[in-house]
Amino acid sequence: MKTVIQVKQISSDEAKAQAFAIRMRVFVREQRVPAAIELDRDDDRAIHFLATSDGKAVGTARVVSHHGSAKIGRMAVLKSYRGKGVGKKLLQRAVATAKKLGARTIYLHAQVPVIEFYEKLGFRCVGAVFNEAGIPHRKMILKKTRKRPQRTQRTQKM
Numbered sequence: 001m002k003t004v005i006q007v008k009q010i011s012s013d014e015a016k017a018q019a020f021a022i023r024m025r026v027f028v029r030e031q032r033v034p035a036a037i038e039l040d041r042d043d044d045r046a047i048h049f050l051a052t053s054d055g056k057a058v059g060t061a062r063v064v065s066h067h068g069s070a071k072i073g074r075m076a077v078l079k080s081y082r083g084k085g086v087g088k089k090l091l092q093r094a095v096a097t098a099k100k101l102g103a104r105t106i107y108l109h110a111q112v113p114v115i116e117f118y119e120k121l122g123f124r125c126v127g128a129v130f131n132e133a134g135i136p137h138r139k140m141i142l143k144k145t146r147k148r149p150q151r152t153q154r155t156q157k158m
Contacts, residue, residue, distance in 0.1 A: 003053050003084050007093045010050045016043075019050050019060035026076035033133040042073075049093055051077070051086050059086040061094050069105040070098035091121055095142060106142040111135055 010016060020039060027033040042064045051059035059077035063070050072094045077086045098106045109132055110118050115125060123140040130137055 003081070005051055005053055005058070005084070005086050005089050007049055007051045007059075007089045009093075009097065010048050015050050016048055018057040019048050019062075022057060022060045022078060023074055023076050025078065027074075027133075030079070031133075031135060033135070037133060046073075047097055049090055049097075051090050053081065053084075053086070059090050061090040063094050063098050063101070065098070065101045065103060068103060069107065070101060070103035072098065072106065072108040075108075087117065088121065091118070095121075108140050109137045110140045111137055115140070 008015075010019065020043075023038055024035065027038050028035045043062070046062040046064045049061045049063075050057055058081040059075075061072060061075040063072055072091065075087060075090060075094075077090070095106060108118065108123065110123070110125075112129060115138060118140050119125075122143050124143050125138045125140055127139050130139075
């Protein structure tokens with residue numbers, strides 16, 4: 001049976017608690033990020049998303065908008081749901097929201113092992129590898145899609 005994933009923008013304390021619990025499980029327990037830095041001031045002003053499968057919270061992400069740019073961050077998917085399209089749906093929803101906010105630049109800090117995931121979804125690396133919370137990352141920016149002018153047929157002179 002195919003897993004049905006739903007992604008919703010959340011604002012209730014209960015839903016945020018579920019999102020934060022996923023982040024703690026993935027970042028703090030699995031990746032050993034210090035708990036003291038996992039939750040930050042940006043959480044208060046961020047737009048948060050929660051992915052669910054059959055009513056169970058399985059992934060989360062957030063968008064923080066600032067002066068015409070939007071940073072997608074805190075993307076986390078429970079281990080048993082990775083590779084099932086949860087991250088892709090979260091990222092697509094976050095990008096769509098950033099665009100609705102009018103962001104001219106959409107970026108994220110990708111952990112080096114998952115750069116290819118973001119590249120497949122239109123992001124490109126900029127700058128060198130850096131450490132964030134003791135984990136190697138690279139800044140990635142969503143490629144802009146240029147609209148090509150429509151070609152017109154040249155009219156022939158009579």
